[in-house]
Amino acid sequence: xxxxxxxxxxxxxxxxxxxxxxxxxxANRAREHDMSNLNPLHVILVGIGLAATFVIILVLIxxxxxx
Numbered sequence: 008x009x010x011x012x013x014x015x016x017x018x019x020x021x022x023x024x025x026x027x028x029x030x031x032x033x034a035n036r037a038r039e040h041d042m043s044n045l046n047p048l049h050v051i052l053v054g055i056g057l058a059a060t061f062v063i064i065l066v067l068i069x070x071x072x073x074x
Contacts, residue, residue: 010049015044016044018049021045021050024050
C-alpha cells in the first residue's frame, strides 16, 4: 500500500500562495492544496505584511512623483 505523507507548507509556500491570491491567479487544484496544508495564522500574517509592503511602495512612488 502506498502511504501519502502530507507535508506542512513552509514560509515560501505561504508567500507564493498569498502572492498569487493578491493577483487572483491561483488554480483551483493549488487552492485546495493550500487550504489543506497552510497554517491560517501564517497566511494572515503574510497577507498583512505583503499588504503593508504594497502600501509603503505606493506611498514612496507618490512622494517621488510629487517631490
